[in-house]
Amino acid sequence: SQKIEQNSEALNIQEGKTATLTCNYTNYSPAYLQWYRQDPGRGPVFLLLIRENEKEKRKERLKVTFDTTLKQSLFHITASQPADSATYLCALHSGGYQKVTFGIGTKLQVIP
């Protein structure tokens, strides 16, 4: 069955460092992959989308890589700030009318 794995344990890093979150998947051939941020008691907020034929995408302090051979995406936040503390979800989509499947998310805590 399709499976998305994100490190369910919280990731604690020092302010100013680069945070790297991992999303691995199995039994899936996504056309594209999305990353969302979710704060407690709130709905997810879209951050970045990367297509299967793209290796890397950047947006301000965010960078996403997508390796379809390894079946893995890495999400980086450079110069992390306490305001970046949240849960980050990866989501896979096979394209067209297929539904989006979400991972469990990784909770990031940036320590001042």
Next chain:
Amino acid sequence: GAVVSQHPSWVICKSGTSVKIECRSLDFQATTMFWYRQFPKQSLMLMATSNEGSKATYEQGVEKDKFLINHASLTLSTLTVTSAHPEDSSFYICSAPRGYIGDSNQPQHFGDGTRLSIL
């Protein structure tokens, strides 16, 4: 600002009560909206796809008679949890893509969720 509004944000009610949750797209038309449920420390689970002017499509294991979905206009979808019981307590979230649903590039815009607690 928010592009999808969800109401109410928090509901506490007695077992057996029916609860209606509204999801509105604020500045765009959404022919399709999605309803998710999220239990603590678990991922978002798609419950159903709401289609304007037609019946909703439910995911396997979701009771359509328990979770009634109505998408009567291009900006409003409602989810009614009928005869709610404590096991229905969860965080319910709606979302809508801002463009053509078949466009793989469209991210989901989410509401802020409804925390449902059944006593």
